[in-house]
Amino acid sequence: MFESEKFNEMLDYCLKLLEKNPKDLLALQNSALSLLKLRRYSESITYCNKVLQENKFDNYSLTIKIHALENLGRFEEVLDCGETILSINKNDVWALNTKGLALNELNRFNEAIDFFDKTLAIEKNNITALINKANSLSFLGDSKGSIKYYDLAQTIDPSMKELAIAKSREFKKLGFEDEGFLAAQGVLLKDMEKIKFDAKKNKCSVFHQFCQTEFLEKEKKSKN
Numbered sequence: 001m002f003e004s005e006k007f008n009e010m011l012d013y014c015l016k017l018l019e020k021n022p023k024d025l026l027a028l029q030n031s032a033l034s035l036l037k038l039r040r041y042s043e044s045i046t047y048c049n050k051v052l053q054e055n056k057f058d059n060y061s062l063t064i065k066i067h068a069l070e071n072l073g074r075f076e077e078v079l080d081c082g083e084t085i086l087s088i089n090k091n092d093v094w095a096l097n098t099k100g101l102a103l104n105e106l107n108r109f110n111e112a113i114d115f116f117d118k119t120l121a122i123e124k125n126n127i128t129a130l131i132n133k134a135n136s137l138s139f140l141g142d143s144k145g146s147i148k149y150y151d152l153a154q155t156i157d158p159s160m161k162e163l164a165i166a167k168s169r170e171f172k173k174l175g176f177e178d179e180g181f182l183a184a185q186g187v188l189l190k191d192m193e194k195i196k197f198d199a200k201k202n203k204c205s206v207f208h209q210f211c212q213t214e215f216l217e218k219e220k221k222s223k224n
Helices: 007-020 025-037 041-054 059-072 075-088 093-105 109-122 127-139 143-156 161-173 177-184 189-201 206-223
Strands: none
Touching: 007 025, 025 041, 025 059, 041 059, 059 075, 059 093, 075 093, 093 109, 093 127, 109 127, 127 143, 127 161, 143 161, 143 189, 161 177, 177 189, 177 206, 189 206
């Protein structure tokens, strides 16, 4: 039922199981999950709490509860749930990122960065932590730091077009229009200096040089 997204039917089935045994933990968990998918977030939390009364460290119910709390904008409570998960495993990357995201929502950006740094100490290429550390730095007015982390994330996943836009925005905040243009085209930091150097050497604009470089690269590929 879950795979076919029949969440109402899934909920009805679980409720019937709970009529027979109100403490059926699997039925309680799946009721909470069904309600989450049906966007009935407060009800989902109620079922999570029933499980957590029996086992306050139930990771599955804590995870569902966090998603429901996030949708309700109850980020202080998200922090509490995340801390419970981390009390079991201090290196739980999902919980570390979750706390960082909640702190960002609460405008506690320096604290958020601490959690993203903990994630990156465990997984240096964790894209969620890289992007959200960049977001935190942007909110703090550190555009140079923000650019660095957007670029690292973009290196890992160049398909995320929003990273190019975000990086361009930070360059423009600094007054670097050429770099902002190149960033918006998806150019990585490591490639920007070459384009700028070639533009200076050829006595043309960065825009013209970028177009020329793109044309030559496409022409080269078509011949191969």
